[in-house]
Amino acid sequence: MGSRRARLRTVLLVSGIAAAVIAAGVFTLVNSGGSAESAQAAQTAPRTPPPAAAPLPDPPLATPTRASRGRTRAPEPPHTKAAKPKQKPKAKAKPVKKAPSYKVLKSGSCEASYYWEGQMTASGEPFDPNALTAAHKTLPMGSKVRVTNDNNGRSVIVRINDRGPYAGGRCLDLSKAAMVKVGGTGSGVIPVHYEVLSRR
Template sequence: MGSPVRRLLRARLRTTILIVSGAAVAVLAVGAFALVNGDESTKPASAAESAPQATTAFQDRPRTGPTRASRGQPRSPEPSPKKTKSPKSKPDSSAGHVAKPVKKKRHKVVESGSCKASYYWEGQMTASGEPFDPSELTAAHKTLPMGTKVRVTNKNNDRSVIVRINDRGPYAGGRCLDLSKAAMKKVGGTGAGVIPVRYEVLSRG
């Protein structure tokens, strides 16, 4: 066995080791506790806010329509739509009346006859002094006054046209009228060139 001094030193050394070990264990425990509390305190506040609230799920929302309890109560009348004034229709004075057919103006026939008619289209000066226009409804006659209106009817198809005498002719045998090209086209005789016609003098120039 050692001396008493050595035994005392050993006892103190053991006590010191135990104290240091206990202090170290205490420090580690405190640090671990602080770490655990720090993690819990650092959780984002948004997580708590985003958690569904049980109280709001059962709140009664305001109702726009009438509830069952209020159906028996008087309601305020709904606003009636604005009425737009429709234009008043004037009474039809012709209602119930049969429309009368429009009477065509009848020309008084001064003279009538039958002959053959030809047509011409060359640009020239007419006997009346006006330039000949093949697109106008005009005709040449030997003796009728200038400006006389004559109804000419194609005997082959009964098509007719009223022409104005502004020239003299024709001088070929058997023909009494020389129509402009437009007038002959009206009665459908441009293909034949010479057609049998019935003429009616409506007025003398």
């Protein structure tokens, strides 16, 4: 009876040991199989790049408070004077010629005509219808005479270089250019006021 009990204990002990060994082996196989499958799955699965990080928004600008506005500011950098561009020297203004000042020696009124034919004048110079000249019976050659058209108030200064006119009532015979200046070429004969001039 005692020996049977001893054998039964031995069998039970051996059976327990065997069951424990089998359980440990199964546990090891299960763990190793799972890690192998996970490793294989990791090798075969396509690699996806990590999601790109979203850009961080700019921090909001801080509005200065009343306290910060009253703080002492840093000194400003010294101002440097910008070099002025070189200016071109101004051209000297030409002096304006003043009109000659004349003194009136004598004056009068009469009628004036004009002529344009090319001829030799009494002064010995060729007649130029484009020059501001005139003929008078008695005034010295070279005299300056201001002739004013009484019809429109236009005037011209002429130089006496010829004698004439010899038609009644006329005291001056102007060159065509002088008559154009006073606007009398249309009528041919105009009433004029004349002034014999002398430089002051």
